[in-house]
Amino acid sequence: MSEIRKQSIECPVRHGQPVGRQNVQELLGRELPEDADNFDCFDESDEDRTSLRLGPQHPATHGVLRLDLELEGETILSCDPQVGYLHRGFEKMAETFTYAQALTLTDRLDYIAAMSNNTGYCLAVEKLLGVQAPLRARYIRTIACEMSRLCSHLLWLATHALDIGAMTVFLYCFREREMLLDLFEDLCGARLTLTYPRIGGVRQDVTGRFMDGLQDFLNIFPKRILEYETLLDTNRIWLQRTVGVGVLNGKEALALGLTGACLRGSGVDYDVRKHEPYDAYDLVDFEVPLGSDGDIYARYRCRMEEMRQSVRILQQCVDQLPPGATLAADAPDLLMPYRAWRSEAETALFGGSLRQVMHDNNIYMPGDVYVATEAPKGELGFYFVSDGSSRPYRMHVRGPSFIHIGALASIAPGGLIADLIANIGSMDVVLGESDR
Numbered sequence: 001m002s003e004i005r006k007q008s009i010e011c012p013v014r015h016g017q018p019v020g021r022q023n024v025q026e027l028l029g030r031e032l033p034e035d036a037d038n039f040d041c042f043d044e045s046d047e048d049r050t051s052l053r054l055g056p057q058h059p060a061t062h063g064v065l066r067l068d069l070e071l072e073g074e075t076i077l078s079c080d081p082q083v084g085y086l087h088r089g090f091e092k093m094a095e096t097f098t099y100a101q102a103l104t105l106t107d108r109l110d111y112i113a114a115m116s117n118n119t120g121y122c123l124a125v126e127k128l129l130g131v132q133a134p135l136r137a138r139y140i141r142t143i144a145c146e147m148s149r150l151c152s153h154l155l156w157l158a159t160h161a162l163d164i165g166a167m168t169v170f171l172y173c174f175r176e177r178e179m180l181l182d183l184f185e186d187l188c189g190a191r192l193t194l195t196y197p198r199i200g201g202v203r204q205d206v207t208g209r210f211m212d213g214l215q216d217f218l219n220i221f222p223k224r225i226l227e228y229e230t231l232l233d234t235n236r237i238w239l240q241r242t243v244g245v246g247v248l249n250g251k252e253a254l255a256l257g258l259t260g261a262c263l264r265g266s267g268v269d270y271d272v273r274k275h276e277p278y279d280a281y282d283l284v285d286f287e288v289p290l291g292s293d294g295d296i297y298a299r300y301r302c303r304m305e306e307m308r309q310s311v312r313i314l315q316q317c318v319d320q321l322p323p324g325a326t327l328a329a330d331a332p333d334l335l336m337p338y339r340a341w342r343s344e345a346e347t348a349l350f351g352g353s354l355r356q357v358m359h360d361n362n363i364y365m366p367g368d369v370y371v372a373t374e375a376p377k378g379e380l381g382f383y384f385v386s387d388g389s390s391r392p393y394r395m396h397v398r399g400p401s402f403i404h405i406g407a408l409a410s411i412a413p414g415g416l417i418a419d420l421i422a423n424i425g426s427m428d429v430v431l432g433e434s435d436r
């Protein structure tokens with residue numbers, strides 16, 4: 001075998017020459033047995049066609065995503081997305097917890113926008129319970145969701161620009177995102193996985209320090225958005241990589257199930273905050289940015305304008321924040337797992353009262369509910385099937401990232417590999433939300 005390998009290195013077959021039995025026999029200097037494999041494996045007509053596996057370990061796939069590509073030169077003939085490398089069984093795990101306990105798992109879906117996940121989950125359980133959060137809590141949750149939207153869009157812009165070669169924008173976006181993470185830390189003591197919303201409200205009230213910090217951020221951030229746009233919209237390379245690339249018209253975007261900026265960039269006016277308002281979105285005034293061309297640039301412009309509208313919503317919430325309670329009187333407790341407090345010594349230490357919160361005795365309506373919210377990446381929906389117990393009988397999450405990954409199969413063919421990298425960024429996906 002070593003001798004064969006040596007000879008094959010020293011006498012390579014010329015690229016484009018058909019490789020058959022005779023070629024191999026000449027190369028080895030001996031005849032091959034009749035039952036040897038067929039060596040007619042190279043067709044001159046296919047010399048420019050290549051199969052490429054992009055990912056799952058690739059920085060431009062934004063997570064453990066694999067794309068099976070068929071190429072002719074650098075032109076993509078077909079694209080087959082492969083997910084599942086990060087599967088954690090979120091939905092099945094949630095069915096083993098009480099509704100209140102499973103709330104902590106939602107942070108790990110789109111971990112870039114944990115507040116949006118928390119709020120969507122709480123709204124679905126509140127509908128099942130027949131509980132409504134107090135007005136002040138609804139305003140606070142709206143503040144948290146819009147801050148989460150800004151965090152998500154800033155990270156998207158930073159990585160999307162970096163994929164195309166814009167390093168400075170990456171650094172600028174992280175500068176502002178760090179300010180928001182500091183505010184989250186003031187609000188609830190955490191920066192990434194937050195679990196601040198509660199079924200029936202929020203965990204605790206906002207402080208004066210937080211509100212002052214938020215106002216300071218709102219005063220400076222519009223100017224920072226203009227800085228990002230100045231860097232990108234005046235850059236000929238950015239425009240060449242985004243304008244007219246990855247085009248989807250409105251009909252195609254709807255057929256693929258796209259939501260969020262990916263849908264609105266194609267001119268379809270749909271935003272859950274407007275069409276099915278929740279929390280305080282029906283009490284504030286804002287616009288839904290729309291594109292018309294359906295390309296990467298249109299999706300980029302929609303998200304940039306969304307950040308401006310988020311600032312507008314946040315300012316109204318700050319100005320209109322009403323007094324009152326932050327948690328409904330009939331809201332369920334965030335219960336602790338039984339195994340954490342089962343020992344008699346621990347129970348005695350804490351006065352025995354923890355025994356009373358080991359079980360969720362709230363009355364849950366049997367049946368099914370679906371609640372959708374406008375997460376930063378698109379429509380995020382929670383679907384519950386309830387048998388009336390304290391645990392969901394079945395649970396399903398409608399995550400926008402999974403839908404948007406599937407859309408790459410329609411967008412990529414006909415474009416270049418470089419265009420595919422830009423298209424992935426424009427879809428704004430996170431694999432934690434897709435691989436559930």
